[in-house]
Amino acid sequence: MLPSDHPSIASGGIGVLLVNLGTPDAPTPAAVRRYLAEFLSDPRVVEIPAIAWKPILHGIILRTRPAKSAHAYAQVWTDKGSPLAAITAGQAHKLQERLGEGVTVDWAMRYGNPSIPSKLQAMKDGGCERILVAPLYPQFSAATTSSVMDKLADALRAMRWQPAVRILPAYYDDPAYIAALEEDIVAQVAALDFVPEVLLLSYHGMPERTLHLGDPYHCHCRKTSRLLLERLEARLPGVRVETSFQSRFGRAKWLEPATEAVLAAEAASGTRRLVVAAPGFSADCVETLEELAIRGREVFSEAGGERYATLACLNDRGPGMAMLEALVRRELGGWWS
Ligand SMILES: C=CC1=C(C)c2cc3[nH]c(cc4nc(cc5[nH]c(cc1n2)c(C)c5CCC(=O)O)C(CCC(=O)O)=C4C)c(C)c3C=C
Numbered sequence: 138m139l140p141s142d143h144p145s146i147a148s149g150g151i152g153v154l155l156v157n158l159g160t161p162d163a164p165t166p167a168a169v170r171r172y173l174a175e176f177l178s179d180p181r182v183v184e185i186p187a188i189a190w191k192p193i194l195h196g197i198i199l200r201t202r203p204a205k206s207a208h209a210y211a212q213v214w215t216d217k218g219s220p221l222a223a224i225t226a227g228q229a230h231k232l233q234e235r236l237g238e239g240v241t242v243d244w245a246m247r248y249g250n251p252s253i254p255s256k257l258q259a260m261k262d263g264g265c266e267r268i269l270v271a272p273l274y275p276q277f278s279a280a281t282t283s284s285v286m287d288k289l290a291d292a293l294r295a296m297r298w299q300p301a302v303r304i305l306p307a308y309y310d311d312p313a314y315i316a317a318l319e320e321d322i323v324a325q326v327a328a329l330d331f332v333p334e335v336l337l338l339s340y341h342g343m344p345e346r347t348l349h350l351g352d353p354y355h356c357h358c359r360k361t362s363r364l365l366l367e368r369l370e371a372r373l374p375g376v377r378v379e380t381s382f383q384s385r386f387g388r389a390k391w392l393e394p395a396t397e398a399v400l401a402a403e404a405a406s407g408t409r410r411l412v413v414a415a416p417g418f419s420a421d422c423v424e425t426l427e428e429l430a431i432r433g434r435e436v437f438s439e440a441g442g443e444r445y446a447t448l449a450c451l452n453d454r455g456p457g458m459a460m461l462e463a464l465v466r467r468e469l470g471g472w473w474s
């Protein structure tokens with residue numbers, strides 16, 4: 138039977154495009170410079186008028202940061218390339234296996250490669266007339282989710298015969314997401330060789346100003362933490378759960394408390410055993426593997442902490458994939474079942 142004759146499959150192919158932030162092509166200053174130039178030129182990411190920002194970006198940031206960041210990337214690089222790209226590719230591959238024929242699953246990056254326009258065109262050329270774009274950001278923010286929408290709109294603007302498009306909404310409070318985090322965190326904590334006193338939930342930071350401008354990101358993070366805390370109270374009795382924001386960039390005030398400050402303050406006030414999870418990251422990346430796992434450990438132990446561990450993100454393991462499958466199947470409703 139042709140797909141178009143099948144009662145549960147709409148005419149034309151269906152595509153699912155997973156999108157994450159992006160990453161350099163290599164852990165070298167030149168590749169990191171190219172990546173940062175694109176990333177930090179996005180007005181959704183740095184909300185400073187271009188006339189003021191461009192001289193700072195090109196005169197200072199792109200002269201100094203690439204070497205420093207390349208060093209961080211080099212410490213976490215894998216034989217499959219950047220962790221973020223390798224894990225996102227794994228997620229697409231496993232989602233394809235879970236959904237089976239009838240849906241084409243692929244992945245793209247907002248900055249760098251593979252780009253959103255190239256993958257959108259490839260899906261269209263491959264016969265997909267309906268495409269679900271899934272930004273893998275559980276918490277909505279203009280710097281991430283809206284930026285994916287901007288890039289998608291740019292790509293569609295350049296197409297004559299456009300596919301129909303749906304977007305996966307932010308899923309910060311979705312029961313499937315909270316359940317996946319609960320299961321994954323409990324299993325990873327049980328496998329540690331120590332019992333933590335504190336579980337720190339560290340989210341990527343944002344300039345505090347964006348909260349006052351109406352960005353829901355901060356509230357979404359807080360709600361994820363609250364829902365998770367409600368579940369973890371029974372599963373990890375006696376473990377205190379705290380929330381913080383990492384990866385501060387630039388001189389402006391960012392969301393607080395800062396992860397580094399919390400790690401130092403916890404150790405200074407007597408916490409000896411601490412574990413960090415990063416529920417806002419769908420995949421491990423330089424921010425979790427270098428900033429949390431390497432530098433975070435140094436901060437905690439230098440302030441007197443004794444046992445420290447970072448938990449893996451949901452990545453492409455069972456609980457995270459079951460969640461992605463559930464969210465995507467729900468969003469495809471009516472197109473495919
Ligand atoms: C103005 C600066 C930045 C804002 C705002 C910002 C928001 C933001 N970022 C993520 C997720 C990721 N960020 C990653 C790396 C990264 N982020 C910034 C700056 C801002 N992020 C920089 C300069 C970098 C590059 C690394 C560095 O030089 O420190 C990554 C990892 C990418 C990788 O290749 O591994 C992720 C993921 C979110 C979710 C967010 C706002 C909510």
Ligand SMILES: [Fe+2]
Pocket residue numbers: 341384
């Ligand atoms: Fe970032």
Ligand SMILES: [Fe+2]
Pocket residue numbers: 384423424428
């Ligand atoms: Fe960082």
